[in-house]
Amino acid sequence: MTEREFKKSAGSTKSAKNTIIYGRTISRGEASGTVLLTKDPISFLGNVDPKTGKIVDPAHELFGKNIQDMVLVFPTGKGSTVGSYVIYQLKKNQTAPVAIINLECEPIVAVGAIISEIPLVDKLEKNPYEILKTGDRVLVNGTDGFIEIL
Incomplete structure (x- = not known):
């Protein structure tokens, strides 16, 4: 049994701090930061300015907020396939989450x-909307597929 399988079999820890919650890996890597949470889906083409990292759609819950250097929590994406390139532009402009x-x-x-x-x-x-809020600090480990509340 690997360390991850052992931890997973034990379940997530109960305390808020240092809670580890497993999920599915989509993109590898590790980063920590402050949570910016929305219950609205995000269309990166049209909702986000890649030069500034600000949400520019006035109908969006995060209108006027900046996603730069944040751990961005949202239910799912939506919209054009060009959204993938907008995320890439955000990264190149150093305005990405x-x-x-x-x-x-x-x-x-x-x-x-x-x-x-x-x-x-x-x-x-666990549902991230039940355990996280804007302002929390978390580590996202995309390589091993978990988050840790710091």
Whole structure:
């Protein structure tokens, strides 16, 4: 049994800090940062300015907020396949989130995260909306498929 299988069989720890929650690896890598959470799906083409990292759609819950250097938590992506390239532009412009957590990732966000080397996990054992809030600090380990609340 690997260390991950052992930890997973024991379940997630109960305390808020240092809680480890397993999910599915989408994009490898590891990053930690501050959570910016929305229950709205994100279309990177049209919702996000790749030059500034700000959410520019006035109808979006995060309108005016900046995703740069945040752990961005949102249910899923939506919209044009060009969204993958917008995520890549965000990374090149140093305005990208440091990591992404989805309820269920779709191909547009997955491809964008992979080509931009942004760690991404989805399908967590626990609903992220029940355990995370904006301002929390988390580590996202896309390589081993878990998050840790810091």
